[in-house]
Amino acid sequence: MKNPYLPLPMRVEKIVIETEDKNIKTFSVKFLNDEDAANFNYLPGQFAQLSVLGEGEAPFGIASSPTEPGELQFTVNKAGVLTTALHNLEEGEIIGVRGPLGNCFPIEALESKDTIIIGGGFAFTTLRSLTNYILYQENRSRFGNVVVIYGARSPGLLLYRDELEKWEVRTDLDLHLTVDRAEEDWQRKVGVVPNIVKEIAPSPENAYAVVCGPPIMIKFTLPVLRDLGFPPERIVLSLEMKMKCGIGMCGRCNIGNQYVCKDGPIFTLAQLNELPSEY
Amino acid sequence: MKELEIAKTEVVSLLNTLIKEYKVFAPVGQNGFITFQEIHSGSEAFLDYINSKKPPKEIFFPQSERLFSYDLSKGEGWSVEEPASEKKQRIIFGIRPCDARSLVLLDNVFDGQLYKDPYYSGKRKNTTIIAIGCNQPSSTCFCTSLGGGPFSQDGSDLILVDIGQKYIVQVVTEKGKKLAKKHNEFKEAEDNSLSLMRDTIETAEALIKSKIEVQKVTEKLDSMFDDPFWDLVSEKCLGCAVCTYLCPTCYCFDITDEVTGQRGERVRTWDSCAFPNFTLQASGVNPRPSSKERLRQRIMHKFNYFVANHGMAACVGCGRCIKECPVNLDIQVVLNSILNR
Numbered sequence: 001m002k003n004p005y006l007p008l009p010m011r012v013e014k015i016v017i018e019t020e021d022k023n024i025k026t027f028s029v030k031f032l033n034d035e036d037a038a039n040f041n042y043l044p045g046q047f048a049q050l051s052v053l054g055e056g057e058a059p060f061g062i063a064s065s066p067t068e069p070g071e072l073q074f075t076v077n078k079a080g081v082l083t084t085a086l087h088n089l090e091e092g093e094i095i096g097v098r099g100p101l102g103n104c105f106p107i108e109a110l111e112s113k114d115t116i117i118i119g120g121g122f123a124f125t126t127l128r129s130l131t132n133y134i135l136y137q138e139n140r141s142r143f144g145n146v147v148v149i150y151g152a153r154s155p156g157l158l159l160y161r162d163e164l165e166k167w168e169v170r171t172d173l174d175l176h177l178t179v180d181r182a183e184e185d186w187q188r189k190v191g192v193v194p195n196i197v198k199e200i201a202p203s204p205e206n207a208y209a210v211v212c213g214p215p216i217m218i219k220f221t222l223p224v225l226r227d228l229g230f231p232p233e234r235i236v237l238s239l240e241m242k243m244k245c246g247i248g249m250c251g252r253c254n255i256g257n258q259y260v261c262k263d264g265p266i267f268t269l270a271q272l273n274e275l276p277s278e279y
Numbered sequence: 280m281k282e283l284e285i286a287k288t289e290v291v292s293l294l295n296t297l298i299k300e301y302k303v304f305a306p307v308g309q310n311g312f313i314t315f316q317e318i319h320s321g322s323e324a325f326l327d328y329i330n331s332k333k334p335p336k337e338i339f340f341p342q343s344e345r346l347f348s349y350d351l352s353k354g355e356g357w358s359v360e361e362p363a364s365e366k367k368q369r370i371i372f373g374i375r376p377c378d379a380r381s382l383v384l385l386d387n388v389f390d391g392q393l394y395k396d397p398y399y400s401g402k403r404k405n406t407t408i409i410a411i412g413c414n415q416p417s418s419t420c421f422c423t424s425l426g427g428g429p430f431s432q433d434g435s436d437l438i439l440v441d442i443g444q445k446y447i448v449q450v451v452t453e454k455g456k457k458l459a460k461k462h463n464e465f466k467e468a469e470d471n472s473l474s475l476m477r478d479t480i481e482t483a484e485a486l487i488k489s490k491i492e493v494q495k496v497t498e499k500l501d502s503m504f505d506d507p508f509w510d511l512v513s514e515k516c517l518g519c520a521v522c523t524y525l526c527p528t529c530y531c532f533d534i535t536d537e538v539t540g541q542r543g544e545r546v547r548t549w550d551s552c553a554f555p556n557f558t559l560q561a562s563g564v565n566p567r568p569s570s571k572e573r574l575r576q577r578i579m580h581k582f583n584y585f586v587a588n589h590g591m592a593a594c595v596g597c598g599r600c601i602k603e604c605p606v607n608l609d610i611q612v613v614l615n616s617i618l619n620r
């Protein structure tokens with residue numbers, strides 16, 4: 001019997017400081033054992049528990065895409081004990097990983113549809129995974145148009161800036177970057193994400209909207225999508241709750257009878273409408 | 280299999296024989312403070328009791344348990360060690376039927392379809408459960424409302440019925456049958472003992488006066504999430520979590536790392552939905568900020584969510600939470616108030 005509590009060792013190959021406030025770093029990690037790597041089969045939207053022995057563990061969305069084999073990526077905002085311990089790591093050090101945990105974005109349902117990817121702040125992690133999964137050469141033709149609307153408070157707080165620049169010049173992806181506050185050399189959009197969604201007004205025809213961001217962004221984006229005509233069945237959200245076990249046992253992450261760690265973290269708005277509003 | 284019987288005078292010697300081969304847990308203690316402990320002599324077992332203060336769930340799901348240990352001095356390396364699994368077979372002797380039944384509920388969680396908890400499942404597999412039915416249910420017992428009863432067989436391998444000078448032994452599972460066959464203290468039950476057994480069971484069941492229509496509670500709760508009821512009912516709750524710690528079916532836990540010098544352990548510890556930090560996120564958001572949401576979660580989880588997920592309520596009606604709540608927040612009263620709304 002495989003022990004679901006046991007973290008597997010991974011080496012930190014690369015650490016990138018993502019934001020100008022240095023509060024967010026991306027870790028590229030690689031399994032020490034090939035067998036563990038082969039068993040770790042994930043899809044965009046899933047998460048994993050990262051361990052620093054002696055400090056504890058915490059859940060993080062997998063920011064890499066399974067179409068980028070060899071390494072996993074996690075983007076970590078410094079918030080407390082474990083995230084600080086992660087930030088203090090150096091390349092070459094070993095951390096523990098257990099997962100993949102949770103469900104994934106409804107990939108099959110997205111196939112042959114248009115996908116509107118809407119992200120805010122550092123919650124863009126699993127959206128990066130999803131975007132790269134769709135853009136992957138062998139996958140791309142199975143999906144329709146892809147619109148990405150991604151915002152942060154200021155340009156320096158956008159994640160994955162090198163990659164965003166590459167996406168910007170691609171013709172098979174419609175990227176809209178926005179910031180709440182403009183800076184001098186900022187040539188793109190200015191305004192909070194919900195307003196930009198309203199402005200771009202993506203058609204709900206045969207389309208899914210996938211939304212990840214801070215609660216305030218989600219709160220104001222949902223009515224915009226509703227007004228545009230997106231039905232709740234085609235609005236997809238990723239939820240965050242306090243988690244410990246990640247496998248539906250420790251009892252703390254439920255919304256109604258659904259455990260966000262095991263039954264989620266991805267839900268459609270239609271599913272959430274059936275649940276108590278306790279999140 | 281037909282019922283067996285065992286003379287009460289033989290019980291100590293049976294336990295002494297079992298102790299040689301098994302790790303044996305039995306109720307121990309006096310003055311009303313009974314807990315389940317490993318016993319090393321049959322005479323330590325205290326069988327004339329109503330129920331233990333702490334539920335025997337800790338024999339499977341300890342209050343604090345090491346998940347693995349590690350060595351921090353190894354620098355670059357990775358040395359994570361799982362605890363050795365218990366080789367010795369174990370027996371619980373004298374567990375009450377409600378607590379035996381709680382294990383069936385816990386199996387749904389720890390032995391789930393998607394994930395199995397190896398710590399719990401390992402202990403569960405190597406334990407034989409010998410229950411003793413309740414001739415004298417307490418005034419706080421309401422097991423019959425929850426599909427159990429003072430002689431319910433759910434979760435037991437053998438169950439004993441006290442008929443005075445001897446126990447009648449009902450054989451519930453193959454595991455129980457094997458054990459009974461091996462020990463000649465168990466004899467075939469005499470016919471007149473069997474009619475005594477039936478009388479005993481009937482009398483005990485009649486002693487449980489409380490009857491709550493739990494199925495109706497479950498249905499009512501479907502539409503009660505936003506009911507002002509929760510403000511009222513939670514007013515006096517102190518958030519002490521006694522009700523959940525002493526609940527045989529509560530299973531919430533925390534996971535933490537504990538380090539001494541270069542040795543570290545990852546430990547899981549009982550936690551409770553009654554605590555404010557239980558759901559507090561690092562961002563500062565807390566979906567259950569006051570005792571209203573927390574008490575609602577406890578009741579909803581037991582009588583609505585768990586039913587939706589596993590087809591039964593997460594309560595066995597043992598009454599511990601009623602006995603020990605410092606402010607007398609009686610779950611039977613709560614359930615009846617729900618029915619009256």
Ligand SMILES: Cc1cc2nc3c(=O)[nH]c(=O)nc-3n(C[C@H](O)[C@H](O)[C@H](O)COP(=O)(O)OP(=O)(O)OC[C@H]3O[C@@H](n4cnc5c(N)ncnc54)[C@H](O)[C@@H]3O)c2cc1C
Binds near residue numbers: 075241
């Ligand atoms: C599915 C999922 C995916 C996630 N993905 C990501 C991701 O991709 N990237 C990311 O950065 N984050 C992600 N998170 C959030 C991340 O898991 C948390 O930020 C992380 O758990 C914080 O852990 P910590 O040990 O650093 O913080 P903690 O030390 O646990 O807590 C930090 C904060 O909580 C307060 N606090 C802690 N304990 C107490 C207490 N007892 N009383 C009062 N206050 C207290 C502290 O003051 C501190 O401000 C995700 C979460 C989930 C559930």
Ligand code: SF4
Binds near residue numbers: 518608
């Ligand atoms: S025992 Fe009583 S006071 Fe304590 S948490 Fe439970 S209901 Fe509240």
Ligand code: FES
Binds near residue numbers: 251
């Ligand atoms: S994190 Fe433990 S049940 Fe979801």
